[in-house]
Amino acid sequence: MVDASARSCGQSCRRAARVGATAPRRRGQAKPTPAQHQPRPTTLHPGAWWLWSLSLGIAATRTTNPLLLTLLIVTSAYVVAARRPHTPWARSYSAFVKLALAVLLIRLTFAVTLGSPLPGTHTLVTLPEVPLPDWAQGIRLGGKVTAETLTFAFYDGLKLATLLICVGAANALASPTRLLKSLPGALYEMGVAVVVALTFAPNLIADVQRLRAARRLRGRPDSGLRGLLQVGLPVLEGALERSVALAAAMDARGYGRTADVPPHVRRTTTTLTLGGLLGVCAGTYGLLTAEGGTYGIPVLLAGVTAALAGLRLGGRRTPRTRYRPDLWGARAWLVTASGAAVAAALAIAAVRDPAALHPTVIPLTAPTFPLYPAAAILLGLLPAFVTPPPEEPS
């Protein structure tokens, strides 16, 4: 393997020189500085975006104050609007927003129809109650709908919706595919499998649309459940065929090439990985049981260390290198820090001032606007100013 690559490089260098000679004019402008990992000018490490978004999500779980939650949504939406790249997957944000709205609506619908154990006094409307048999005691269908129940459901649903929108923001700002590029070498092949699985769904939807259109051409109705079911088999067939074609293409392009490693390295890798995983299991068990409190943490840590070392050693088996890896620079730190600050501030505020972050429903009171936590949330806007703007589409 080693000498093969050396040989191909020698040849390639000569060829490269010739390519250069054939296009001297344009090459000058795009001349790469050799041997430097230049991150792409307009991209931030995808991990930073994901950490920032998830931090905002964690912050959302610390409060039920609708004003603070709305502020969180607005903050993330502003950053997404200002910094999302012009790519098809960046459009997934609107899908997440719709999903969040649906979650909120479903939560409210449940609150109305199933009622709630909350002892509310402000009755808004009384629905006819469906009598249920004895064994379904504790479940109520219909009945009184109180303002307290609705408000509680709204707060709760909004929290969930905010969380979803934050995940959507992460998706829009940095596609999971890019995140997977940063996986360690030993996990890379698994990562590709995940990526292929991720592209499976959008392709499947495109296929369904195409085949339903084709049904119309055959003179059959193109809507309805039956139409969907009848195209099911051809769609799956098509998806399977495409997967096989992709697998063939990947194989022909060198996916899964392995380097020869000495047997002792291979054995050490296996021992470290397996031993590490065992350690993680034992450590977790220790942590969760009452009497294992003493050995739990050290065993867990040792297990994690061994497993990571195994992964690192396992990376030697894959000769892969990375093209322009995303670098974790000062901007990535700033973005992550701004997210972490929001999460930390809300976590502290939730302990210090629970009344403001969890407005009471009984008795029904208007939520107050806590100033310091709100100011802290605005820290989450930092990425919109410190990161470079997305490239204009050409």
Place this chain on the structure above:
Amino acid sequence: MIRFEDVSVTYDGATEPTVQGIDFEVPEGELVLLVGPSGTGKSTILNSVSGLVPHFTGGTLRGRVTVAGRDTRTHKPRELADVVGTVGQDPISHFVTDTVEDELAYGMESLGLPPDVMRRRVEETLDLLGLTDLRARPISTLSGGQQQRVAIGSVLTPHPQALILDEPTSALDPAAAEEVLAVLQRLVHDLGTTILMAEHRLERVIQYADQIALLPAQREPLRLGTPAEIMAESPVYPPVVDLGRMAGWSPLPLTVRDARRRASGLRQRLAQAAGSRAAGAARVGAAAPRKRGQATPAPAQPPRRWFRKPTSATPPPSPHAAEVQALTIHRTPTRALTSITLTLTPGETLALMGRNGAGKSTLLNTLVGLIPPTSGTVRTGGAVPHRTPPRDLIRHVGLVPQEPRDLLYADTVAAECAAADADASAAPGTCRTLLTDLLPGMTDVPDDTHPRDLSEGQRLALALAVVLTARPPLLLLDEPTRGLDYAAKARLATALKNLAAEGHAIVLATHDVELAAEIADRVVLLADGEIIADGPAADVVVASPSFAPQVSKILAPQKWLTVAQVKDALGSSGRS
């Protein structure tokens, strides 16, 4: 560089080998073109170079295939990745990552090249293929020609010594195809890359080939020779060779330029032949009176051609097969139509041409109601397509989509035909009869064949029969000749001519200038969603350098489009 030693391949479950006795060598730095009718095993040969046959497809390979000295029996495709680059028929199924730059780097990453080498090669390849402006673009937003260039670039970056291409230009418009072929020629000339390529559209590629490997028929031995030698006897040949054979030129010209230098005599004879009968545009009409008659009406016909009584069994309620008025469609900014006005009369064949992404498919989809118009009106035989229930619509208009397979759901040909009869409430057996009419050879195909196992040409015929079962007066075809060999194309052309004679109005969106020249009365050129030319086929295609068929380029300034027309003219003048 690539060496086949008495190779035969038998797939699992097949009783006979798909290819056998293949014995040839592709020398280093040459471009070898693999030609032959469909189903002779071209793709099998191509895929056995990269090791995908048999490592990936299964089956048994006898004999030996070596690439740069490596035996594919002992080397898996991934171990050949640094010497062979393979691009299949469909570039979409080739892409692993989602942006252009990452895709170019993917192969090198797998091979473990150092980052600085990767960086340099990506930049070089971007320049070589003219992709610099597209480097950060998501691949799904690129046009067909751009995608094909990215696919070629992605196998080029590991600097393979051999490149294997399966129909690299069949999905591309003439200009994009030339772009891709120019790149290939540059690779062969400047980098010494060895290329083995299969392509049905010989008129596009033959002048680039150093040698041609011909598979004359299934299980016949492969022959290798210079293009002129092989073309003298090949069952598949481009129009320029057809003309050369007819005129008895030797050695055979392979390019338009060579043919033009020889053609002065032929041009004179043609001018005399035409002059001896009638002058002017009637010449074209006389060569094929039935179909050219509508483009340039002969005096005997009524001047307003839509008053002609359509011969179809169910005359459409509207005098026009389709009317499109000021149609505008807003979709994504790249795919839109702007104020399209178009009228089609029964019996007319219209070819819709233009770049990839010019709006041809969008217009066809609008005519069948898959896309509602943003503004303007569309009527097909009196019906508004997007408001008509599908059951009624198929009696007005039928579309054979780009991938005819999308139309087919059933497990067998017989079931498919029965379903089509039921959908159209036609008499049982209608579809099957149509199918046999379209493709007489279909009687050999057993009724229980899965549509998937049909050849491209047979599948297209089946889809066409399914659509025609409802007897739509307007028939639309989207890119019908993709993947068809010359024989299948000729059968399709005959079938379409007969349908037009029966009174069907036909619209085809196509990149295939030869097909358009052969059957279209009228050509509409689209660019960026607007009609930029609309007129008789002879006038429109001859005026455009990229859409002109080979015969018209050779015989310009006379307006001849096909070899058949030339033959007719010479034959009839010889008799008189």
